[in-house]
Amino acid sequence: MRLWEYRWGLAFIAPWLLGFLIFYLFPMVASFVFSLLDFSLADPGATTFVGFVNWRRAFVEDPEVLASVGRILLFALISLPIGMLFALAVALLLHSRYLLGTRAFRTLFYLPSIVPFVAAVIIWQGVLNEHTGWINLAIEGITGLDVTGTDGIRWLADPRLIYFTYTLIGLWGLGNTIIIFLAGLQGIPIELYEAAQIDGAGPAQRFFSVTLPLITPVVFYNVVIGVIGLMQYFLPPYVINMGSGFPNGMTNFPMIYFYRQAFTYLNMGYGAVIAWIIFFLGLFFTLILFRTSRYWVFYAGGGEES
Amino acid sequence: MREQRLLLRRVVFTLGVAVLAAVYLLPLMYGLSMSLKTRDQIASAKLSILPLSPRTWEYEGRQYDLYEVPVDGEVRILAMMKRGRTSSVFMDPQQPGEQIVWEGNWRTLDRVWKVDPQWSNFAEAWKATKFPVLLKNTVLYAVITTFGTVLSSLLVAYGFARFSFPGKNVLFVVLMSTIILPSAVTSIPTYAMFYFLGWVGTWLPLMVPAFFSNAYNVFLLRQFLMGIPRELDEAARIDGAGPLRTLFQIIAPQATPAIIAVALFHFFFAWNDFFGPLIYLSGKGDLYPISIGLTVFNNMYTSQNHLIQAAALIASVIPLVVFAFAQRVFMQRLIDTGVFK
């Protein structure tokens, strides 16, 4: 019986196992080897082995690495809860039986996730401009407050606002997260709600005693993927400011710093160290989430061994 | 009475969501508005949603802008012949030839605008990107890899969700590691490997790995499969079904929303995938997908933002249709849950 299960288990995961051995193992090992080399992408022929010099530089000599990690943690602390709550709230609205035209609304909320990235960047740079951006103009039009201009709301230049601005941009790409929450909500048997209603549970109670526990597997997924994504947070600050860290270096996140070292300074040896630091950071949080999951993630099929 | 109250609640609720959607989609409106303007209309001081152009009047072969000019207590529509800081020269289109000198600052005058959408942007974007070729490549890439990744990821996810085997937890961490390590750092050895295989310059490096599953999809499907009661598998096994049949006939239908979600996400990812095609297809214009085609408008210095937006809209039509269609399956599932045991 156990042998039967081993065999079938391995057979089912074989596609991934093979793919990993063929396509991932070598590049991952190689990228770790890079971190031990003085390796310029412009002149790979001149590569030399330097041992842990790059690692020492990252941990001892270069304060920028630690600072960038601090920045991404702060940004994650702001961006992750806001993003998750927003996506869950939208999913609940879209799942509500009071909503007319559900399909149309779901498509509308997913739309931004379809927009090609080149176009999205132009849109954000346009709407966030403090003089001509539609966001400031709309706020001014609705509230009557004078918020345009360099003495108004400076979305991309104000160090106090910047993490919220990028969180706002992030909300726009949450289509996938919303859909995953929705799929989770769809899977909840209606009888459970009916039973709760018979027991006299109000909407809030129904949410906390039925809905939330039953969607914990997808909440777990979204949080894990959200954390991994944040540790590698890169594209928006990279394209909006050319990765300059503006304002005040606050958008110098680890992945931006990796990219600059590896593909601007062409110093792949040191870049690889930063990438592996990003890896260990992501792995650390992922493992913590998996460890704690047994206390709060509920699997109807039994999740005893995750 | 009760039904009326329910309907009222529904209407109010829907209106509320509509307002939220409008705010959420404000940036998209900006892109849409841009796609219907010329570069000059975008740069116009009148930052309007509608693509406006100043009305002009032709006189002796030249175009002159029309302004609303207050003259002797009434506002007249006049053409500005010569601008000046303190006085400007106008002409009344009704009485050509007669010059009217107006004392004052012309910038305080309102122009006469007309709605002037540039539908030709779409035609131009279509033509300049050689869209049909891009479309064919993109559809092939998206469809083939979506099929591959959904199938393989479902198998792998089922393996991780339902079977126990030695080293399973470690292997799952290794699986997750492939997405925790930034792919940019492995891009060079990966490239070297595919170059060694002779695959650079073809679609193979982008398509083949999709058939060996992908951690995001496996993890998502695993989460859903673990939420399906094990009794279903056991019942199937008692009926004599093997694991493969159990997966495809019993379990997969229960996980339809998740499978659809994975398929959609991968489809849209492939549709907009940029960097992979860029490095592996560099120099092979005939093989480019839409995402790379869009960059012809994004030049070193000036970018043709209006054409990028127009092309982006064209490129979004198929994903939009796909999404709308996939909705049906979602809705289907909602009804099915009623008979869920």
Added chain:
Amino acid sequence: MRRYLLLIVALVLVLAGCGGPAQKAEKTQVRWFVGLGAGTDEPTIAAQEEIVKRYNESQDEIELVLEIVPNNQAYQTLATELSGGNAPDVVGPVGIRGRDSFKGAWIDLQPLVEKYQFDLSIFDAPMVDFYRNPGEGLLGLPFAIYPSFLYVNEELFEEAGIPLPPTEYGQPYVDENGKSWPWDMDTVKRIAMKLTVDQNGNDASSPDFDPQNIVQWGFGIQWTDARGIGTLFGPGTFVAPDGGAQIPPHWAEAWKWVYDGMWKSHFYPNGPYGSSDLLKNGDWFSSGRVAMVHCHLWYAGFAEINFKWNVYPVPAYKGKTTAKMHADTFLITKQSKNPDAAFKVLSYLVDDVAGELCAVYGGMPAKKELQGDFLETFFAKRWPGQEFNLKVIQDSIQFADNPNHESWMPSFQEANTRYNQFTDLIFNNPDVDVDAEIQRLKEDLDKIFRAAQQ
């Protein structure tokens, strides 16, 4: 252990190098990589494809393959190809900046010049020497130069009732009262303020001027960095004679002049305005909202301008004029598998079809015999029916900056990142202590340069 690790990398490179797609024909393949400079703009693509097609039909030894990569992805793509074992052979057109970003990636062309007896006398000798780097040899052959000058929107001068700038270098500016002024930064600032207008029509010299609602500006240097701005006031370099960092005093003056222009006198578009839709997200001149713009010849090659404009001399600073210069070249990569064939292609590009390619990119040919009536032909074709002060462009060449504003610095990209932070700061903040920031910039650059020397 150490050897084993090195072996893995060596193995990647070697395998990648000798493996690779099997050559189908007996023709030697030469890949031409375009993307670090001109050549990625949509209208130039077809023209380059045509030249490649013609080259391939003209002989049967070499198969030339064109690879055009969008500029903002070109660096990563080239880096991946170079280190992934699939290096292109010829790279260009590329400026000094692009070349020095990939320091160590290029071969010295001198041996090939000698081997194939390429006649360098078709170029001016100083032009060739410009590409000689101590210790690295001849990196690139001259291909095109792009002098800079002022692009002037004549309609805005007319509206303001202000006379146009002088039409030749050395002439004074004559104002509306007939008074003569030297054509220098003070004069430019004065007239630029009159040409700067808010939405109510008040100009920047008026007390009622509203700096939060500007709709038109007087002066700007389009698409440049701290070194480019500094060079308007005179050539210089961040590298001190002892290898440390220095800030040329006139560069500091230039930055403060621009800072004042953005935040106090308001005649220069600041960061938020400069990237806004009003100013076409950085394409200032063609928006029609900036009266005088300092930029290079290549701008005339692709700009869409639908108002009356002309070219005028760059103003002087303390009696000395500097018109910064861009220069493009073609290079051969060290990783190239066929440097000899690559050199044949390179000499074809910088010699045989140089004139045609220059017309595509909007650059003045470095090849002497093509220079004669290049400007007349180029402008007549690109801007038919308009008259231009073409002598100004010709004369700008003699005011070229030496040292060039794009010249080599130790740790080129690190230094570049640091001074871009400085420009980000002053372009976006109205309350910067510029002198203190310049001091900080100097200290940081000093650290970067000295670290590179070790």
